Amino acid sequence: xxxxxxxxxxxxxxxxxxxxxxxxxxxxxxxxxxxxxxxxxxxxxxxxxxxxxxxxxxxxxxxxxxxxxxxxxxxxxxxxxxxxxxxxxxxxxxxxxxxxxxxxxxxxxxxxxxxxxxxxxxxxxxxxxxxxxxxxxxxxxxxxxxxxxxx
Numbered sequence: 001x002x003x004x005x006x007x008x009x010x011x012x013x014x015x016x017x018x019x020x021x022x023x024x025x026x027x028x029x030x031x032x033x034x035x036x037x038x039x040x041x042x043x044x045x046x047x048x049x050x051x052x053x054x055x056x057x058x059x060x061x062x063x064x065x066x067x068x069x070x071x072x073x074x075x076x077x078x079x080x081x082x083x084x085x086x087x088x089x090x091x092x093x094x095x096x097x098x099x100x101x102x103x104x105x106x107x108x109x110x111x112x113x114x115x116x117x118x119x120x121x122x123x124x125x126x127x128x129x130x131x132x133x134x135x136x137x138x139x140x141x142x143x144x145x146x147x148x149x150x151x
Contacts, residue, residue, distance in 0.1 A: 011106065011127045013119040020117055022106070024130060029108075031115055046110050049143060053109040054134035056127065060102035065094030106131060 011022040020033035029051070031044040068091025076084025106127040108115045119127045 009126055011117065011119060011123040011130070013106070013117040013123060013127075015115070015117050022115075022117060022127075022130075024126070031108075031110075033115075044110060044113070044115070048130075048134050048137055051108050051110055051134050051138075053107075053138070054131040055105075055107040056131035057105040057107065058102050059105070060099050062094045062098035065091045065098065067091070068094065108134070 008023065008025045011024070013020055013022075015033040016035040018034050018039070020031070023030040023032070027047045027049065029044075029046050029048065031042065031046075033042045034040065035042050069088050070091075072084045072086070072088025072091055074084070075087055104119045104121075104124050104127070106117045106119050108117075117127070
């Protein structure tokens with residue numbers, strides 16, 4: 001959790017298909033994103049104590065790659081070795097690519113909203129630490145030391 005203990009840190013990524021940020025200042029969180037076709041600004045300020053649930057998702061598996069591998073093996077056994085090997089190799093390439101570059105998401109349940117941020121690679125360690133910090137706060141039932149001042 002040392003990555004987010006600094007006075008202020010910004011986690012960057014994408015939400016709703018556009019750039020979004022989550023700024024962390026002590027226990028205060030500021031979410032900034034734009035949603036919808038008209039790009040409506042979504043600005044939410046809260047604290048780690050008001051988040052109902054936090055999850056860190058590290059999706060490092062390619063379903064499409066797995067399907068291509070199975071299809072390639074079936075083709076190699078029945079139709080033609082060359083087509084099967086090429087298809088299986090393409091599927092293996094997809095699986096290796098996804099393992100090396102996983103999709104990483106930070107999901108926060110705040111009030112009646114679920115904030116989903118597809119996190120950039122440089123922001124992954126502090127986002128993971130934030131999710132662990134919130135989960136620890138929820139499990140311990142710890143409240144804020146003082147009433148936080150929201151902007």
